[in-house]
Amino acid sequence: MKLANPLITKLSLLQAVSKTMSPLMVPVLLVLAATAATADNSMSVMPGCQQSCGGVDIPYPFGTGTGCFRKGFEVACINNNNGSAGEILVLATTDQTIRVLQLSVSPVPEARVLLPVAWQCFNTTGDVTGSYSGDVDFNREGVYRISNTQNELFVLGCNTYAYTNGVRVHNSRFRYKYFTGCITVTNDATDPRDGACAGLGCCHVDIPPGITDTSMSMPGWSHANQDFCPCDYAFIVEKGNYTFKVSDLLSTHIPNNQTMPLHVDWTMPLRLDWAIRDNGSTAAVSCAQAPNKTDHEYACRSSRSECVDSTNGPGYFCNCTKGYEGNPYIVGGCTNINECLHPESYPCPSGSKCIDTDGGYKCQCKFGRRGKQCGPLIPTTALALLATFVAVILGSVAIVLLQTRNNRKTFNKNGGKILEAKGIKTYTKRELKNITDRYSKRLGEGHYGIVYEGKIMDGSEAKKVAVKCSTAKRVVHRWKKLIRPHVPQQGLEEDGSFINEIKFQFSVTHKNMVQLLGCCLETDIPILVFEFVSNGSLDDALHSDMNPCTLSLLERLDIAIGSAEAIAYMHSLDIDNQKHVHGDIKPSNILLDDSLSPKVSDFGSSRLLSVDNYYVRAVAGDTGYMDPLYIKTQHFTLECDVYSFGVVLLELITRKRARYEDDGNKLLPLEFVRCFKDEGSGRTMYDEKIYSSGVDAQSQRNTLCLDGIGMLAVRCLKEDKRERPTMADVVKELTEVKVIALSQAS
Incomplete structure (x- = not known):
């Protein structure tokens, strides 16, 4: 077995002792160890007595020879008999060879x-x-x-x-x-x-x-x-x-x-x-029982020593008092510690100097300073407070002026003057903070950013609104790229595309479109204020785990017809020789009001796209609803919106997401078209809540309607865009399906 080195140093012993003591004692122990490493060991032994043996110091009350030790503390220095040269220190109070590796008198007697x-x-x-x-x-x-x-x-x-x-x-x-x-x-x-x-x-x-x-x-x-x-x-x-x-x-x-x-x-x-466990007799003693300090039997001989009761058995031991170090068992053995040599353990405040004293030290303030912390003689607190106050006021004014200037600059860049001249409502950032109660109630979050609930006054009545804010810097860059891809050095006002989109949003009104009420142009990405739609989205109604879908077939038909009417209406508009596409048709962008009437949202809010030469580029919609033809050609046309709506129709009749299964590895359009080709219909994929294979009249009516919607969806998904119906055709065919459903129901 490998033993530890028997010749450990004073420093290692004190570090080991410090593990069992209060953390407050550790700095003191390290100072004592550093001092002991260089101190003259003759101060720890009786005059004329051996100071060490085999590398082990022999501090009094330990000692070798007559008059060099206290009773019970005799040690002996003998030749090493294990075959190696040199001497070893052993206990002399036994007839066995008990080797001594270390002797300590303070602060722990060991x-x-x-x-x-x-x-x-x-x-x-x-x-x-x-x-x-x-x-x-x-x-x-x-x-x-x-x-x-x-x-x-x-x-x-x-x-x-x-x-x-x-x-x-x-x-x-x-x-x-x-x-x-x-x-x-x-x-x-x-x-x-x-x-x-x-x-x-x-x-x-x-x-x-x-x-x-x-x-x-x-x-x-x-x-x-x-x-x-x-x-x-x-x-x-x-x-x-x-x-x-x-x-x-x-x-x-x-x-x-x-x-x-x-x-x-x-x-x-x-x-x-x-410990000292005798009083010149065999009786163990405590500090209270120890003889008078003038008695030669009293072990604590230094005038700067103190008595400490033993915690392991009866008796007492001695330590140097605070501010002193050395051997308390010898007259004059405890000497003053120069604390100023160890500022890490005995600190003084900044602006002072350390002066060593007998048993301690003091911190003397330098010229021009006073107090416990040696602060400046002339009070500067009031001056500092005044300077801070003035700096805060000036800084606040500067910040407000700078913000106002930047806000106005951004407002003009976004075409604010032109839009205000057109009668379009604009809000300041401060007004939007009040409208949203400092953006305290979040309604949802999407690619564009976060939607907050707010309130505006409509006459004497408070009216709820939805405030859409962009939060990601990447959206800023994408916004600028989309609305002005060919004029990177121009502002929005110069480019004109954003202004046209805002004008378009305010100029169109349809019962199935979310109405844009105003905008804030003081941010890089304008904040848009829309009418509030209270009943969530179609995505929530179809797929929410918290609220299982309860939509009937007729309700789903009404939602499909209303949404298709809104998109067809937008496709039919021709403002300033421009037609508009939506670009991101999906259930989460179809909102429902209290009566389940659909409200198509994100007309130009998540992306502002104007159609020139029949197509646009740089559309970043949801890939589950994206036309494969656009992915291939990067040309987004009106027919691409038709494809996306076809996927929405499939979600309405199957209640499956565009990507479904746990790992999202199945695409609803591909699976439904494959099923339609193989089986002649999509009946194996219809939502069981609105489809039954029964032979009763109600089941037959529902099946007929679902087949009609399914066939229409398959046509919307045609690979050749020329074979796809227009949104006006979609509205017409869905209306015919509803007429058939109502007539058969009656």
Whole structure:
């Protein structure tokens, strides 16, 4: 087993101690360690006494030779007998060789030593062939206790338990106040794992305070036929120093005639707490019971020392008082700390200098400064506040002026003057904040941006509106590209396309189109104000998980007819020698009012497209509804809107999305056309809520109507756009289907 280096430095010891102390003590400990690394060790020992041995300092009350140690603290410097040259420090209060690795007097009194491991070995029949209890008589004078905070107990074995004792008592059922130990069982050599110590070949427990005995009891159970695990071990070791290895437990290299374990000379480092536990007699004492400071038996000899009660057993130990460091057990051993050399631990405020004092330090303000924080002598708070106030006012005015200037510039670029001259209602950004109550209620979100609910006054009555705002910078660039693709250096006012679109929006009125009420032109992408449609979209009505579709066949026909009428109306308009396409026909852009009347939306809001030479480019609609011919040619025509509406018709009669299945790998237009060609109709795909294969009159009527709508949709989806009906034809044929449905119903 690999042991830790026995010659650890003062700094490593103090860092280890600091882990168990308050975080506030850590900076102090590091300062003490840094000082101790360079300090003269002669200040820690009695005059004429040996200062170190084998690299280990020997601070008083420890010492070698007469007059160099306090009773119970004698150590000895001997030649190393393990084959290597040099000397080692050992405890002199025992007839065994107990090696000392480290001695500490302050701030925590500790001795780090090496103690042997207890063991017990067996033959294949389970008989004990040899044992050692680990008993070490290291505490004859009673000054030591095994540290319960820095050590833990380990037991290694395959079918055993081990324990040690703590605090001997008299007139009791047991000889000791408590016992501590653990159980480890292993019936298979493959059970133990390196680093795992939870009962399979290895166990460990914390130990209670007050333990003075390292002797281990290992009663165990039968070890017969357990030759893979010939020995049990038990030991106390400092925390973090030992990690279980299977090779320490399972050994197949012990000869049959060997009775001693491979680790017979195994030792482990552990930490001993020590304290002054006598008053010139055998009675342990506390600080309250300690003799007068003038008594030579009192251990705290430095005038700058203080008494601290031991927390591990009775007795006391000494520390230097605050502001001092060194050995409190020697007259003059505690010396002043120069805090000014360590500003990281003893800081002074900015504008001051550090002055060391006896047992402390002070921070003296520099010229022109005063107070605890050494602030300026002449108060500058009022001046700073005034300057800040003026800066805020001027900044606010500048921001308002700049915003007003930029808003006006954007307004003019977007053709605001021209549109106002045409009588089109415009709003400022401030007005829209009031209309939307600072954009507090969101209605929805799409490619264009976010839609908010607002209220405007219509006479004396408040009227709900929908306010559409673009939020993404990418939309700004796409907007500019779409509305002025060939004049990148021109403003919207110069280009004229945006102005024409806004004029178009205000000039057209149709009961099945969402009406544009006004716009804000002070943003790069104008904010549009539309009439409020209260009942959601057709997409919600068909596909919402929260509100299952309840639309009847006749209601779906009315929605289809109203939507088709709005699109046909837009296609029929010829304003300034221009026709208009929608470009993004889909159920989410068909809104429903309280009576389920359709309102086609996004006429120029998500994209503003004017048709010149019968087609336009750069349409970015939903690909599930996009005409494959446009994708191929990049020419968007009136017939492309017809294709998109054909997909909407299919959604109405099948209640399937344009892309359906969980992974969206099925396209509704392709699947329906394939079904129509293979089966002569789309009946296997109709929505079961409006279709039944029954032979009753109602089922027959519904089937006839659905077949009519399905055939119309298939014609709208024709690959050759010349074979597609116009939107006016679509309105006519849907109206005929409704007439048939109503006449048969009557």
